[in-house]
Amino acid sequence: LGPTIVVGEILVEIMARTRGVGFLEPIDLIGPFPSGAPAIFIDQCAKIGGAAGIIASVGDDDFGRLNVERLRRDGADVSAISVSPDYPTGSAFVRYRADGSRDFVYNIAKSAAGLLALTADAKAMIARAGHLHVMGTALAIPEVWAILDHAIGIIKGRGGSISLDPNLRKELLGGQTEERFARLIDVADLLLPSGDELFVAGKADGEAAATAALFGRAVTEIALKRGEGGSTFFGADGSRIDCQAFAVDEVDPTGAGDCFGGAYVASRRLGMPAAMALEYANAAGARNVAVLGPMEGAGSRRELDAFIATTPRHGV
Numbered sequence: 001l002g003p004t005i006v007v008g009e010i011l012v013e014i015m016a017r018t019r020g021v022g023f024l025e026p027i028d029l030i031g032p033f034p035s036g037a038p039a040i041f042i043d044q045c046a047k048i049g050g051a052a053g054i055i056a057s058v059g060d061d062d063f064g065r066l067n068v069e070r071l072r073r074d075g076a077d078v079s080a081i082s083v084s085p086d087y088p089t090g091s092a093f094v095r096y097r098a099d100g101s102r103d104f105v106y107n108i109a110k111s112a113a114g115l116l117a118l119t120a121d122a123k124a125m126i127a128r129a130g131h132l133h134v135m136g137t138a139l140a141i142p143e144v145w146a147i148l149d150h151a152i153g154i155i156k157g158r159g160g161s162i163s164l165d166p167n168l169r170k171e172l173l174g175g176q177t178e179e180r181f182a183r184l185i186d187v188a189d190l191l192l193p194s195g196d197e198l199f200v201a202g203k204a205d206g207e208a209a210a211t212a213a214l215f216g217r218a219v220t221e222i223a224l225k226r227g228e229g230g231s232t233f234f235g236a237d238g239s240r241i242d243c244q245a246f247a248v249d250e251v252d253p254t255g256a257g258d259c260f261g262g263a264y265v266a267s268r269r270l271g272m273p274a275a276m277a278l279e280y281a282n283a284a285g286a287r288n289v290a291v292l293g294p295m296e297g298a299g300s301r302r303e304l305d306a307f308i309a310t311t312p313r314h315g316v
């Protein structure tokens with residue numbers, strides 16, 4: 001029907017090379033790496049072979065060009081990425097504490113990332129899209145919501161589909177964001193929750209009750225992310241498929257969920273059965289946590305096939 005599209009921030013990430021050091025004195029940094037959850041999602045989507053495009057904004061600088069060139073090289077449609085003459089590309093500095101948790105310094109508020117608008121190129125991309133992927137965090141940003149609101153009506157109107165990664169953070173629950181979330185739950189065909197987000201989205205405790213509540217709406221399938229526990233598919237017909245995670249050394253957890261989502265959505269839209277899509281999604285998530293950089297582990301179908309063939313699984 002048309003490409004999978006996503007709307008949201010593009011930025012670069014610059015990382016501390018070693019764990020357990022802070023930014024209070026000069027440290028070894030590595031980067032810039034292309035980043036931003038929507039960018040990671042769409043890069044993996046395109047790399048596996050799905051038609052994919054992104055509506056975003058970057059600055060007229062090398063950080064912006066780095067992102068646009070990476071996405072273009074990996075096969076994504078970059079025609080709706082606008083270039084701001086006035087604001088720089090957003091950036092984030094990340095360091096890992098000794099326990100593996102992350103600490104960020106963001107330069108996003110006054111960057112091009114916040115300048116999203118329904119440009120003529122964005123409208124044209126929406127008009128030819130067959131699928132819209134929405135991230136829960138986008139619902140709190142007025143500029144992004146305005147574009148999503150427009151896109152939902154058009155894409156659903158022409159028989160397209162919608163996926164939602166709830167990404168439910170406490171600060172997102174309440175007020176307008178919660179109303180927007182409820183609206184999305186009513187139109188989303190596919191949900192990609194992580195852990196407890198399934199219960200929050202289904203407003204019920206326990207998998208059976210939460211999935212039943214969601215299948216009472218537009219949702220026809222759920223791909224639940226479980227980190228090192230792998231993932232589970234739930235179908236509206238009561239089917240369930242569990243997929244064990246691949247055993248890798250986690251170097252950098254950033255982007256696992258977005259790579260999982262990009263691989264899953266693209267695989268399903270390429271016509272693969274759920275079990276196969278889940279396998280590719282698990283591989284994409286695992287491959288990405290095994291390398292430094294938010295989207296450096298995103299894989300082509302050939303790379304993911306090789307990874308699946310050579311990597312052992314947890315619990316096997």
Ligand code: ATP
Pocket residue numbers: 194224225226227228229230231245246247248250253254255256257258260281282283284285286289
């Ligand atoms: P994030 O928000 O940090 O990007 P998420 O919570 O949305 O992540 P996860 O469940 O952490 O998503 O990761 C998505 C998928 O990636 C998992 O279902 C799993 O298949 C794979 N994965 C993630 N972490 C690991 C790991 N340490 N080892 C193996 N596979 C992993």
